[in-house]
Amino acid sequence: MRLTVFGAGAWGTALAVALAARQPTLLWVRDPAAATDLQVRRCNRRYLPEVTLPAALRIESDWETACAHAEQGLAIVATPMSGLRDVLTRLPGRQAVLWLSKGFEQGTGALGHEIARDLAPDRPCGVLSGPSFALEVARGQPTALVVASDDDSLARVTAEALHGLSLRVYRSTDVVGVEVGGAVKNVLAIATGVLDGLATQGPVDRPGLNARAALITRGLAEMTRLGVALGGRPETFMGLSGLGDLVLTATGALSRNRQVGLQLAGGLSVQAVLAGLGHVAEGVFSAHMVVERARRAGVEMPIASAVDDLLAGRLAPAEAVSQLMSRQARAEA
Numbered sequence: 001m002r003l004t005v006f007g008a009g010a011w012g013t014a015l016a017v018a019l020a021a022r023q024p025t026l027l028w029v030r031d032p033a034a035a036t037d038l039q040v041r042r043c044n045r046r047y048l049p050e051v052t053l054p055a056a057l058r059i060e061s062d063w064e065t066a067c068a069h070a071e072q073g074l075a076i077v078a079t080p081m082s083g084l085r086d087v088l089t090r091l092p093g094r095q096a097v098l099w100l101s102k103g104f105e106q107g108t109g110a111l112g113h114e115i116a117r118d119l120a121p122d123r124p125c126g127v128l129s130g131p132s133f134a135l136e137v138a139r140g141q142p143t144a145l146v147v148a149s150d151d152d153s154l155a156r157v158t159a160e161a162l163h164g165l166s167l168r169v170y171r172s173t174d175v176v177g178v179e180v181g182g183a184v185k186n187v188l189a190i191a192t193g194v195l196d197g198l199a200t201q202g203p204v205d206r207p208g209l210n211a212r213a214a215l216i217t218r219g220l221a222e223m224t225r226l227g228v229a230l231g232g233r234p235e236t237f238m239g240l241s242g243l244g245d246l247v248l249t250a251t252g253a254l255s256r257n258r259q260v261g262l263q264l265a266g267g268l269s270v271q272a273v274l275a276g277l278g279h280v281a282e283g284v285f286s287a288h289m290v291v292e293r294a295r296r297a298g299v300e301m302p303i304a305s306a307v308d309d310l311l312a313g314r315l316a317p318a319e320a321v322s323q324l325m326s327r328q329a330r331a332e333a
Contacts, residue, residue: 012078177232186283193261
């Protein structure tokens with residue numbers, strides 16, 4: 001199957017590197033100068049400098065060429081959520097598409113499948129998600145993902161095409177659940193980073209590993225409540241795109257969203273943290289829309305709400321943790 005990956009950030013580049021070993025793969029780069037640099041140096045110096053691009057991977061900045069390569073094959077959109085609508089709008093209406101974007105669209109609060117349905121209701125499409133740091137995928141380290149689509153035929157064909165020795169791909173028909181997991185886990189990872197950052201400071205009663213375990217567990221409960229309210233299935237949140245992605249993003253040293261929380265706990269402003277990252281941390285841009293979608297659905301999400309307040313400057317890191325710990329006792333389930 002011929003594959004075109006649209007978007008040469010860290011994750012798009014990493015997946016293209018992994019797929020080029022098995023399938024004819026083209027990586028579309030928006031900026032022609034950046035595309036030339038990748039072609040000449042065989043390295044994405046900005047987003048993935050540790051990895052050499054294989055000779056089999058085509059690099060292209062011309063949109064028509066990239067689309068022609070994916071025709072009768074598969075387009076994979078690897079932009080941040082903010083760029084998903086633009087790419088889907090420009091792609092041919094019957095082009096089969098998967099997206100890697102995780103989050104809720106700013107303003108509308110839409111998930112990826114809602115954007116795709118609005119633009120081309122009959123398009124065969126789905127989402128690829130799961131616990132996956134880009135650097136490990138590019139290096140060929142074992143990774144498991146899930147492809148979710150209402151079109152079971154598309155899910156089967158694409159899972160087989162993407163599946164390889166180091167990349168194990170499962171199938172799901174729960175697009176809503178997979179997307180909600182991918183969006184909310186980034187917000188919860190910021191909260192976990194804040195907690196872990198505070199654990200290195202202050203008095204002996206500062207938060208520790210007990211608090212981290214509690215936050216991740218209750219965060220999973222929040223994620224599940226929202227996902228089910230939006231039409232997802234509870235069991236999805238115990239899988240790769242729920243619990244798996246949450247644990248990785250909340251605890252892994254390569255997690256950008258966790259780094260945001262750690263640096264906020266260290267006293268940096270949101271603006272300073274984002275300027276220093278050099279990459280997109282989707283949780284920063286999704287937090288408010290997660291809370292807004294939860295409000296519309298009548299779902300209580302105290303951890304996500306605390307992160308939203310923290311990012312907006314309404315709470316300091318220690319105040320956010322104190323607010324969560326002082327909540328009234330209640331039944332767990």
